[in-house]
Amino acid sequence: MGPVVLETDPPEPLSLVTTATLFPAYRLNVTDMTQTPRPTQATQAAPTTQTLRRASEGGPAGAGTGAYQPKSPEVRAAKEALRGLRQDLIDDVFVYRPLSPREPTGRLTRRLTGRRREYATWSRHALVVAGGVMATQAYTDPATSASQNLLIGLFALAPVLLTLFRPAAAFWASLVSTTLIAGIGTADGNWPWLPPSFVSHLMVLTVVAFRTRPRTAAWMWLLTAAYGFVAETAFGWGHDLTNVAPMLVVSAIILLVVTVWHIRRQAEEEVSAQQTVTAHERSRRTLLEERTTIARELHDVVAHHMSVVAIQAEAAPYRVENPPPELEKAFATIRENAVAALTELRRVLGVVRAEDYEAPEAPQPMLADLDALLANVGEAGLEVTKTITGATRELPQGVELSAYRIVQEALSNTLRHAPGAGARVEIGYVLGGLGLRIVNDPPPNPALIKPSPGAGHGITGMRERVTMLGGEMTAEPTGEGGYEVTVFLPVPVVASEGGA
Numbered sequence: 001m002g003p004v005v006l007e008t009d010p011p012e013p014l015s016l017v018t019t020a021t022l023f024p025a026y027r028l029n030v031t032d033m034t035q036t037p038r039p040t041q042a043t044q045a046a047p048t049t050q051t052l053r054r055a056s057e058g059g060p061a062g063a064g065t066g067a068y069q070p071k072s073p074e075v076r077a078a079k080e081a082l083r084g085l086r087q088d089l090i091d092d093v094f095v096y097r098p099l100s101p102r103e104p105t106g107r108l109t110r111r112l113t114g115r116r117r118e119y120a121t122w123s124r125h126a127l128v129v130a131g132g133v134m135a136t137q138a139y140t141d142p143a144t145s146a147s148q149n150l151l152i153g154l155f156a157l158a159p160v161l162l163t164l165f166r167p168a169a170a171f172w173a174s175l176v177s178t179t180l181i182a183g184i185g186t187a188d189g190n191w192p193w194l195p196p197s198f199v200s201h202l203m204v205l206t207v208v209a210f211r212t213r214p215r216t217a218a219w220m221w222l223l224t225a226a227y228g229f230v231a232e233t234a235f236g237w238g239h240d241l242t243n244v245a246p247m248l249v250v251s252a253i254i255l256l257v258v259t260v261w262h263i264r265r266q267a268e269e270e271v272s273a274q275q276t277v278t279a280h281e282r283s284r285r286t287l288l289e290e291r292t293t294i295a296r297e298l299h300d301v302v303a304h305h306m307s308v309v310a311i312q313a314e315a316a317p318y319r320v321e322n323p324p325p326e327l328e329k330a331f332a333t334i335r336e337n338a339v340a341a342l343t344e345l346r347r348v349l350g351v352v353r354a355e356d357y358e359a360p361e362a363p364q365p366m367l368a369d370l371d372a373l374l375a376n377v378g379e380a381g382l383e384v385t386k387t388i389t390g391a392t393r394e395l396p397q398g399v400e401l402s403a404y405r406i407v408q409e410a411l412s413n414t415l416r417h418a419p420g421a422g423a424r425v426e427i428g429y430v431l432g433g434l435g436l437r438i439v440n441d442p443p444p445n446p447a448l449i450k451p452s453p454g455a456g457h458g459i460t461g462m463r464e465r466v467t468m469l470g471g472e473m474t475a476e477p478t479g480e481g482g483y484e485v486t487v488f489l490p491v492p493v494v495a496s497e498g499g500a
Helices: 041-045 049-057 073-090 107-111 114-120 123-136 146-162 167-184 195-211 214-234 244-319 325-352 367-379 397-417 458-468 493-499
Strands: 004-008 026-030 384-389 423-430 433-440 472-477 483-490
Touching: 073 167, 073 214, 107 114, 123 146, 123 195, 146 167, 146 195, 167 195, 167 214, 195 214, 195 244, 214 244, 244 325, 244 397, 244 458, 367 384, 367 397, 367 423, 397 423, 397 433, 397 458, 397 483, 458 472, 458 483
Parallel strands: 384 423
Antiparallel strands: 004 026, 423 433, 433 483, 472 483
């Protein structure tokens, strides 16, 4: 361990900190220490002179010596503003940021095809180049030579073209070109911005403001005002008229319009993002509601089967004369498990059931009740024809309930989205399951279609039922302008034979 030197700081008067006893502060200089000693209670309690000095100045006692925090909020705001100037126009001055082509999503661009559409994506670049060319043509003075006019045109064009690649550098280049053009050309009352530099600088301000943030636009306007003030006061002798005020007024109007455009675009993006999140949450909530509804409807079906199992297990020993004890014990175990499963099922239903939900008193609908459903929608103005193929047989209750609900939802969608159109319901009993096809014709008068007040997630509910049963489903428009829903619900062969 190296030498340890103790130094004593002289006591200093403290006006804002009252202490009963002022302890002398010791500074510990360690040149080579491999193990840091743990501070004792006495050293922790004794305030150092540096800590007391920070407390008297109003700063945090634990702040580092290099992180000075100004006391005044105005000073902090000024430092933050200068930091923004450094980030926007100084640190990024040589950053290469090429202007990307425009996406072909506009109203006019979508109508173009082929090479014209490809050229239209470079429309913004063409506008910037056209503005630069216009700046070069804004000055014609017979007193200057052709070479001078050429230099003035190049100095006016270069900053405008530079905005396509390095926006921050283009602003500083515009101020430099303004000075050069003023030194080459004749002012004639246009000081310090000659007509080429006047148009060029406005073009640079506009393009850079569009490509950056509103804070950058504010800094460019302030720096333009400072440049004009210096040029008018320090170098304005011999010039009776100056155009600093017109430059500031016109540039302020342009930058204000660009800032409003930025704010509106940002607000639209935030609204679009919020709408996307809202739609996602609404879809997720609707999906959960559909699953809850399916769970409620299937509760009666599953509870009925479990009740039958429990009753059959309890009655089975009495149907056999002198059953062995092992058989009676097995049936008793089956009954106990069935009753326990039924109890847990009711608890699960209590979790997913809403507070205002009332259990239906009528039994759940089956495929045999489709005629009543078709008659009901017929009274609402929907003409439906039903076709059944294959040998009609009894299917598991869950399959029949889901098939009924799918047909019901498909016909409800037809009433909402295709009023006045006819519909067909096709039911096919096949060896491996049940096939459904619900198709509606195109609406005879699309003008009568009104926006649906619902969440628009009826297809989601149908897909959930099909997925629950391990089936397949397609829902898509038809070539004639209608809509078609095709579903296949698998039914095991053993289950269908047992049900028959």
